[in-house]
Amino acid sequence: MNTSFITRGELLFQAILHIIVFLFYSFDRNNPGISYDHFLFFAIYTIASVIITYYLMPKYLYKKRYGTFTGLTICVFFTVIMIEELLETVLFPGTIRASIVPGIYYAFFDILPVLAILAGFKFAWDAIGSQQEVEKLRNYVQESELQFLKSQINPHFLFNNLNNLYSYALEGSSKTPEIILEMSGVLRYMLYECKEKLVPLNKEIEQLSNFIKLYKLQIEERGKVNFTEGTMDSGFKIASLILVVFIENAFKHSQSGQSKDIEIDIEVSMEDNHLTFVCKNNFEQVTSMDTVAKGIGLKNVRKRLELLYPDKHKLEIKETHNQFAVFLTMQLEKM
Incomplete structure (x- = not known):
């Protein structure tokens, strides 16, 4: 990922977005507070979302290589599930969450919304940026046409x-x-x-x-x-x-x-x-x-x-x- 193409405004937007999503992710009415595992797991989700949004999306999705993008995104998603399962067996040994089948089911619905939100907002940010570029180009073409007509x-x-x-x-x-x-x-x-x-x-x-x-x-x-x-x-x-x-x-x-x-x-x-x-x-x-x-x-x-x-x-x-x-x-x- 080439961070030189990331603007200051986008970095601020992503920081605020991640904080908000993290707060929603870690909120538990029955067990208030933020634990160490919340930080750990969300850090893994952040890394996965960065891979998807700043590498896979520009390289494959925006170039209309939809099949490759879908396949690699699924690979990243299930890699995160497996990493989470390995950590669960260490952090919560003997619990239902650490069991293989229930654990994968739990992790799937735990990870999917987070990655979907982070990737979705990035996609929306890029779409707005593309629309602004199209608008600038349209204005440039219009201005060129006006100058030609005036000439x-x-x-x-x-x-x-x-x-x-x-x-x-x-x-x-x-x-x-x-x-x-x-x-x-x-x-x-x-x-x-x-x-x-x-x-x-x-x-x-x-x-x-x-x-x-x-x-x-x-x-x-x-x-x-x-x-x-x-x-x-x-x-x-x-x-x-x-x-x-x-x-x-x-x-x-x-x-x-x-x-x-x-x-x-x-x-x-x-x-x-x-x-x-x-x-x-x-x-x-x-x-x-x-x-x-x-x-x-x-x-x-x-x-x-x-x-x-x-x-x-x-x-x-x-x-x-x-x-x-x-x-x-x-x-x-x-x-």
Whole structure:
């Protein structure tokens, strides 16, 4: 047995468990007190339980070698019975307890509960530890998946905006430098200021406004964009860049098939700890493009919402022949 894998907490737990089991084992209402043989026999049971729990269980039971584990456990059990019988003949010669057949019967029901309790609690301890390891691994996998989903946002953002920027540069638009400046500010936030999974709500809403300003520059006089911001409680936090995807999607698909009459309405409001986000945009169907609801960004944000806000959000996406609407409610956490 390699004791280096036994934690301090487990040693304390085992010590308390053995003391409690020993007290129950040695208790006799007709003959109160703890005798020398109680200590001796319980020490033998402790050694047997250590062999079973710290050697046989890890080596055979946890590796699914059930037959070998069962056979060796039975051998240990009957070895303890035989050792106890030999000691009984020395300590209690001539008594019923020291007789062979009654003695084995007595020892069987004397030893079985003790070893079962000690081994059972060890098995439960290991099961809890394994569950905690599984939970840590699950959290690690989830965090890795979230980081991967979040990392997709930057290329997605750059791809859409560089295409627009290229068009403005070809046209020699006077707004090109301003667009580049706004893009650099947005990218700075993406790369350096929202590394955490959750960020302050007021900070995210501020950047949301910056995103909208950037996209409005690209629309120019081709339509109108309305952004309504309700009163936000700064004491809450929200997943970073979770709302931007919907706004990016609205601008992208409104511009893809329309050269004028673009209409985009965005509204963010809050009541208690619930944030409500509504984003509507008109669009013209383009046969060469996938339907709006099938974009990479929307698949990404759906997955992030499932991971970050399980049972704490409601997302509705409605698409008609010329309008796309997103309705999202989220239950936010306090900072």
